[in-house]
Amino acid sequence: MTAHTRTTSGAHFAFTDRWGGVSATPYEELNLGGAVGDDPAAVLGNRARAAAELGLDAARVVWMRQVHGDTAVTVVGPWAADEELPEADALVTARRGLxxxxxxxxxxxxLLADPVAGVVAAAHAGRPGMVKGIVPAALRAMTELGAEPARIVARTGPAVCGRCYEVPAAMRAEVAEVEPASYAETSWGTPAVDVTAGVHAQLDRLGVRDLAGSEVCTLESADHFSYRREGATGRLAGYVWLD
Known part of the structure; x- marks a missing residue:
């Protein structure tokens, strides 16, 4: 159900696949997204299952309302039950165990962590967010809490790869003007964007050295949700926390 790694310094990173949950077609099985049309009870059940597998209290997992923007929100605890999730594409905290x-x-x-400062962040970097600078925004919010880029451990998860993310030539040029590392070509020879490569380039320029990414392409993998492949589908989740 999840790929979970823990560094020797106590940072945890986890990414889910689509299996081990209770959602019905077209969200089968482990849909963790609450805004895609799935049964809310199934989503809550799936979130509880994923948290339990990771040894987490589901009530101590913080989510956000992602909008492909550049806003990073610093949090100190879970949202209240009657509280609306903020529009954000990155969350940052200095609370261990959250x-x-x-x-x-x-x-x-x-997913980002500075175990020395005790600061972590989770960011949603689609093409628009990568261009707008959501990853630098997350880094800035982390440094405001005492993190240092040279100490940050960064992990990126399953995503559509540059060999599959076909876009119009004009869009590729526009994105590459902001982030040259994102310039790509599909395996069939048409213009493409490699968002993960762009994110890694941004992190590298910001001084992050401990950087690794998943080799899974969501569009190619039947074990992962892909909006480009399926349209109506579920959502994967990435989790980060410190002991």
């Missing part, structure tokens, strides 16, 4: 979650279904999930 897990931050990001939803994706082709976009790049970005």
């Amino acid at each position: 897990a931050l979650a990001v939803l994706t279904a082709d976009c790049t999930p970005v």
